[in-house]
Amino acid sequence: MGKKKQEMSQVYGSNEFIFGERGGRGKHLSSFLKNLSLTGSSTRSGEAEDDVNRNIYGELSYGPAQSMQRRSSSSVRLSGRSVSGPVGSSYAHMGVPEKNLSLYSNQSIANSNPSLKKSTKLKYKDLDDDWDADLEKVDEAPVAKTTKSFSNSNPRYDNQMPVMVDSLYPDLIPVSQPALPDKDSMDYEDLKMKMEVSRLNQLNSKYMKFHKVLTSDANIDLTELRKLSWNGIPQELRALSWQLLLGYLPTNHSRQQSTLKRKRQEYAEGINTVSNIDLDEDAANANAEASRSELSLPSTTSSNRDKQIYHQIKIDVKRTNPTIKLYGYPATQRSLRKVLFLWAIRHPASGYVQGINDLVTPFYQIFLQNYLWQLQKKRTGEGEELFIPNLLDDNDECEKAILDDPQLARLSADTFDPGRLSSRATLIIEADTYWCLSRLLDNITDNYIHEQPGIIRQVGDLRNLISKIDVELLQHFDSEGIEFLQFSFRWMNCLLMREISIPLIIRMWDTYLSETPLGFNSFHVYVCAAFLIKFSNELKHKEFQEIILFLQNPPTSGWTERDVELMLSEAFIWHSLYKNASAHLR
Amino acid sequence: MELKSYDKYRMSFAPPTTSVKLVLLGEAAVGKSSLVLRFVSNDFQENKEPTIGAAFLTQKCTIGERTIKYEIWDTAGQERFASLAPMYYRNAQAALVVYDITKPASFIKARHWVKELHEQASKDITIALVGNKHDLVEDDNDGDDSSLRKVSIEEGQKLADEEGLLFFETSAKTAYNVNEVFVGIGSKIPEAPLLKPQQPQATDGRIDLSTGTAPAADGCAC
Ligand SMILES: Nc1nc2c(ncn2[C@@H]2O[C@H](COP(=O)(O)OP(=O)(O)OP(=O)(O)O)[C@@H](O)[C@H]2O)c(=O)[nH]1
Ligand SMILES: [Mg+2]
Numbered sequence: 052m053g054k055k056k057q058e059m060s061q062v063y064g065s066n067e068f069i070f071g072e073r074g075g076r077g078k079h080l081s082s083f084l085k086n087l088s089l090t091g092s093s094t095r096s097g098e099a100e101d102d103v104n105r106n107i108y109g110e111l112s113y114g115p116a117q118s119m120q121r122r123s124s125s126s127v128r129l130s131g132r133s134v135s136g137p138v139g140s141s142y143a144h145m146g147v148p149e150k151n152l153s154l155y156s157n158q159s160i161a162n163s164n165p166s167l168k169k170s171t172k173l174k175y176k177d178l179d180d181d182w183d184a185d186l187e188k189v190d191e192a193p194v195a196k197t198t199k200s201f202s203n204s205n206p207r208y209d210n211q212m213p214v215m216v217d218s219l220y221p222d223l224i225p226v227s228q229p230a231l232p233d234k235d236s237m238d239y240e241d242l243k244m245k246m247e248v249s250r251l252n253q254l255n256s257k258y259m260k261f262h263k264v265l266t267s268d269a270n271i272d273l274t275e276l277r278k279l280s281w282n283g284i285p286q287e288l289r290a291l292s293w294q295l296l297l298g299y300l301p302t303n304h305s306r307q308q309s310t311l312k313r314k315r316q317e318y319a320e321g322i323n324t325v326s327n328i329d330l331d332e333d334a335a336n337a338n339a340e341a342s343r344s345e346l347s348l349p350s351t352t353s354s355n356r357d358k359q360i361y362h363q364i365k366i367d368v369k370r371t372n373p374t375i376k377l378y379g380y381p382a383t384q385r386s387l388r389k390v391l392f393l394w395a396i397r398h399p400a401s402g403y404v405q406g407i408n409d410l411v412t413p414f415y416q417i418f419l420q421n422y423l424w425q426l427q428k429k430r431t432g433e434g435e436e437l438f439i440p441n442l443l444d445d446n447d448e449c450e451k452a453i454l455d456d457p458q459l460a461r462l463s464a465d466t467f468d469p470g471r472l473s474s475r476a477t478l479i480i481e482a483d484t485y486w487c488l489s490r491l492l493d494n495i496t497d498n499y500i501h502e503q504p505g506i507i508r509q510v511g512d513l514r515n516l517i518s519k520i521d522v523e524l525l526q527h528f529d530s531e532g533i534e535f536l537q538f539s540f541r542w543m544n545c546l547l548m549r550e551i552s553i554p555l556i557i558r559m560w561d562t563y564l565s566e567t568p569l570g571f572n573s574f575h576v577y578v579c580a581a582f583l584i585k586f587s588n589e590l591k592h593k594e595f596q597e598i599i600l601f602l603q604n605p606p607t608s609g610w611t612e613r614d615v616e617l618m619l620s621e622a623f624i625w626h627s628l629y630k631n632a633s634a635h636l637r
Numbered sequence: 638m639e640l641k642s643y644d645k646y647r648m649s650f651a652p653p654t655t656s657v658k659l660v661l662l663g664e665a666a667v668g669k670s671s672l673v674l675r676f677v678s679n680d681f682q683e684n685k686e687p688t689i690g691a692a693f694l695t696q697k698c699t700i701g702e703r704t705i706k707y708e709i710w711d712t713a714g715q716e717r718f719a720s721l722a723p724m725y726y727r728n729a730q731a732a733l734v735v736y737d738i739t740k741p742a743s744f745i746k747a748r749h750w751v752k753e754l755h756e757q758a759s760k761d762i763t764i765a766l767v768g769n770k771h772d773l774v775e776d777d778n779d780g781d782d783s784s785l786r787k788v789s790i791e792e793g794q795k796l797a798d799e800e801g802l803l804f805f806e807t808s809a810k811t812a813y814n815v816n817e818v819f820v821g822i823g824s825k826i827p828e829a830p831l832l833k834p835q836q837p838q839a840t841d842g843r844i845d846l847s848t849g850t851a852p853a854a855d856g857c858a859c
Contacts, residue, residue: 359742363665363666363715366665366666366687367687369684370684370685370686370687371686373682373683373684373685373686401717402717404715404717405665405687405689405713405715405717405718406687406689408687499717501717502720503717503718503720534724536690536721536724537690537691537693537724540689540690540691540721541689541690544689544690545689549686549689596693596695596708599693600693600694600695603692603693
């Protein structure tokens, strides 16, 4: 066993740093880094590695030598989410899924890294050993033991947040239950069933954790909310969580109502000031008018500029998500036009840029969905503590009609006609959408101003990143004459919304919104790198035309949340490794 | 290393077709992507998503004895993306400058594109001026004031004559005149323009080879 075991723990150690809940395996991390730098630029790799190590250890707030002894102590407080293995924590229940994810992820990383691939494949089985061994170690931690007996005596509460446990460990508790079988008896079917059970438990447990954070007495703990949200937000709590993460909804419960009231009012006033353009008009006449005057008049008067912007928005809203029923309704299109137009008028440096019409849709859809969810809950009389304030109104006739709809429980934003909403509810959903969109775009204003310098920089960063992570792919692209702008401009301009389906984009935004600073700018570049590298092996065998054709229509239609989460966790690794090493990247 | 020698192989036994790099330019929503979709897939979609950056497509087209393979860059029309355009027209041998005959502003924009191409693009680039959405004015009486047509056929022809362009009015929706544009361009492209300067001695043999072996089957309907 001796030597083999040692190698094993190295491979596993790197996994654990990446996906484990406990984090802080400095020693193994450095061996992981060595593997990485094999594919990076050879001349600088040593230097870069040092630097990268420094960055990571710096963040962990302790050195590699201490990590082993600290690990088993329950009182360790690590600095923030970055070390607690964001994706791992959502798969850590019962241990099984986590292990599964680790292996899978390691393989997908290995795809881009031949040296890792070999070792992963060889050691697949042995990883189990090490993994089990590690669980035992954790089991020895005094706090985990306490909770174990707690869980046993109260099986119903197994999946609730174990209140007395250090927040770094919550997901480990179910792992230490006796339910974990002997590894010999763990056949495949068994494993599959356990994974399903674990998935359901995990959903429930996740909900309870969010519930606890979102309903806490005084201020909502944003750090805690970010930590949870990184791994995905339960559908019902998404609107509320997003508004908090974006800083639109105050964390202080007592300030929420007044703030929302003011913001919604401001939006309404904004719309009134721009409605000299008839936002409701649908006729082509007024348009033809506008175009006619463009020819004779110099197009410098501001109202003419506004008309052009509105015209462009109108065309594009019609062309937004044409395959989803919601976006075909006139009421949806009208709302999107208003939100986009007001934003464009208020941000003259960028104005309206194509692609922003895509970015508005997740907010609109989520807030509409939340309205329906709140009505569903209202009818069953539960969940009110998680409502977004001032959204429902007992005097709203349209609302009453929806509440009386026998189909209410089955209404979903995908197919709901927002024409059924009162103008009051419509305005609220538009206002919330507007402010959240504004906050998102505040992070990427450079992407939409003249010459789009933000996007040019991001595309350059992506290229540099690939030169570090997958130099072979970069060389292949260079030899085929592929320019990164040719395929990744759109990835930046539309935040991958043309490449990945809306439900999965919404899941990605949970993570983006949990990053500080928000992930729409620099973290997104790492996600794009992970996205590209997913296809690395295929791309290396293609020529120019095939590459371009492949990348402008990448095979993501069969993707599930799992695919996206793997991509996010890979992005997280590269981000941890390289974010402060940009001097080396350039 | 392998790639290099493979490339050489491709050069000396070149595919039996002439490749033509073609770029589409024009204001947003004039129908560039729709024209390409009609040409490549003989299809039309009412609400096509706006193009971001540019889209790449290829299509073969047989014109008499020759098979031309179009390598098409369909660019985004919005002004904000205009700074990307040079990357796409830099090496192009042909360009379609598209406007919407019901949108006068798009015709002004087309003038600008023609000017920019003459100044910045390759000297021997073949340009076609294309007035799209002809279906919208089909039933109209041209002199009629209520007509949707805002750019007359004469205006288009005049600009084309002045600037030495091919000129077409088309409809991506009904397919009217769409293939004619690409045939017209193809006929004006000199034969094997890329290969001649490099390997003049191989010309005859290759052309025999190409006409002998090239199945023109997947070409366009022209
Ligand atoms: N009636 C009619 N409509 C057309 C025609 N060609 C395109 N359209 C419509 O015009 C709109 C814009 O078409 P696109 O092909 O997306 O225009 P584009 O020039 O590629 O636009 P950008 O990608 O934004 O630059 C779509 O709604 C099309 O359905 C046509 O020949 N007749
Ligand atoms: Mg287009």
